[in-house]
Amino acid sequence: MPMWHHPDSPAADRARELHTRLTGAQPQAVASAPATWNVIGEHVDYYGGVTVIGLVDLRAAVAVSPRTDDVIRVTIAENNEETTEDSSLEALAALAAAQQPTTDSEGRTIVPPAPTGNTHTRVAGMVWMLINRQLLSRETSGMDITVVSDIPPHAGLGARSAMDVATALALISDHEELADAPMRARIADVCAQAVTLFSEVPPLRARHTAALRGAAETVSVIDYADNSVTQAPHPLGKEMSGFVVSVPAAGDIAASVAHIRARQRFVHDACHAFGTDSLRLLPDAAPRVVDWLTAVHEIDGPEGQPTLPDARNWLAFFDDETTRAQGVARSLRSRRGTELFSVLGSSQTELAAIYGLENAQQIAELSALRGAVGTRAASAGIANAVVAYVPAVKADLFADDLSEAGLDVIALRPGEPARPE
Template identity: 55%
Template sequence: MPLRSPSSAPISQRVSAAHVDAIGIAPTHIASAPATWAFIGEHVDYFGGVVIAGLSDLRVAVAVSARNDGAINVSYTCSADSDSPQEDSITLAQLAELAAAQQLGTDSEGLTVYPDPPTGGMAARWGGVVHTMINRQLLSRDTAGFDITVVSDIPCNAGLGAYSAVDVALALALVGEDSELKDAPVRARIADVCTQAAGCFSAIPPVHARHSSALRGAEDAVTIVDYADGSVTHAPHPVTQEVQAYAITAPQDFDAVEAGAELRRRERFIDAACHAFGTESLRMLPDAPQRVIDWLQAVHKVYGAQGQPSIAEATQWLAFYEEETQRAKEFASALRSRRGAALFPLLEQSQGGLNGVYDLGAAPHLAQLAMSRGALAARCAFAGVFNSVIAYVPAKNALNFAADLAGDRLAVCALNPGVPAVLEA
């Protein structure tokens, strides 16, 4: 399988042309956003942990123009996989119904009743961004629909946040020309809107840090998001002249609904525990693992185990969240002090910690293959969802490494530092 590289034509020009071809009019606004990749910690955001993510030079671009019939029409072309657009549509009325169906309920015992996980595809997810922006007063309540055209150079199913990048680019395009778009508080609000929309409408729950990184990241730096206090900081990028990163992906039969439902099961357990202890995050709760297990045992005893994780499952999850958060903190410290040699053992420890906690599919085999071919470290790109890993390779061996894996019929994509999301036109 050939090495993947983006088109040479500017992506903003390509999405503008695609919008004119599909809709027949020029777009009102165009925005672009980068691919994001998690170095470590992408599953501990709900726990209140630390997530470290980087921006790639691979991007998506979104073009929008208004409609007046209440429809959200989406045309999506992933140039990394196909030149044929996928199309989907939904109405604002349908989005309102989907949002209402995701509201929490309460049973006769006073326990929270969670709705079935959302199963939405492209139109539901990105129409959900429109719906959420209307309700968060970032768009007028007179909004009556949009035509949305997406062109993506980010490979699908590679764990590089392609859909999260579209969320962000779409939100910027919808906001349009705003003098405050570069201000951190405004970008933080847009990131929160994107995360809320994806959580409510998309089959796959979002990695919160992807939206924050795409909007608030920095060129040649990684983004560190500490969910204990919501802080966003930066540290020197580990991909330098000495180290090259690659996303390596194996073919898979992808079931977004099943993968998303399992991730949400864990998130809802954390939500319930936080509610029980009256805390915003379990990381703020002293002795959280033991106290949460004691609480879960009491829940099992009083209400039964139906709809709850087993004690063994919960113990394993909580141990991983604690250990992964500590690893992420150590990773951030090593980045800031420029101790490059300390980074890769932490990534290997993280990969080992993921085993048994998530259904990794073929990802562990990809990681082992990458290590056997000379990688310094290889870690799942999005554990439990994609058969993809991020490998870090000595730059002097990078081209041979990539060519060997491409010869094994794996999709190989070079990851170079990128820039945050911007309004293009």
């Protein structure tokens, strides 16, 4: 199996052409956004931790034009397939309303079932969210949205997040402050909120932030304790190559997604109980949260709550992974590359052993046998794929070996941030 093909023509040009063919008119606006790859920390954003993430040159592009019949028609072209689904603002409003918590007769919160929207619903939901965040006119009465993505959807490279960002930028492409950091931070927030309401897969906020505020020559260091975004030197270059190695087809991630949502709900409930936006900023968080959870078990019972051992393990992982992410940022900034791979190795071990997301462990071991000096899950729990760091002199042989083994091998070439086209 050859390496993943990098297209000869820009995704934006093909999105414009497809949109024109489908609608019979030129799009009102076109935008594109890059794939993103996780260095470390993607499971601690909701804890208030640190995420390090980079951009890839594969892109998703979106073309849009208004309709007058309340229909939001989303066409997605990826993996040599083209699919179209219709929705409406009324239907999206109903889906959003269904995600609002309610209370029972005793005043206890009833958590709604997780959203089940597919990618088309997720993209359409961006229209509803932008309207309700006052970034898109309330006079909007429908939209044709055409998506062309060159990002493999199964490889942990944020294909859906790139679609989110490109859709948002295309829909508000005439906004005067679109290039300003505060506006881009706001757009990232809107994207994450839309995904939370409509998507069957929970958001990784760092992907939206990096796609909007990252840079080709660096990786973004996002600290969710204060929502700061800084840049660190890129770990890949003349001496070190990077690849994502992935099983060619998407697997069943329902169980992993349920586990991830359970951890997010646990952190959300704990933050609410202590009146804080971030558990990381809560003094003595681990013992205090465990004491709180013990009381919850005693009063309301353990149903719908993690066990105490699980909670302790999760809290320890959040703290340790944040420390590791900070260490990775320091290693990159001080050019101490050898420290980077030992830290990433520890992260990968704990993702599998403590956090329970081990679906990429076998690929990590195979990549190490074939010459990778460092490996880590590309998106633990979401994709059966790893990021592999390979000395440049061995890169071609590594890619050939893994491709011949039947795996998708995607080169991590630096990408540019999201932009109107």
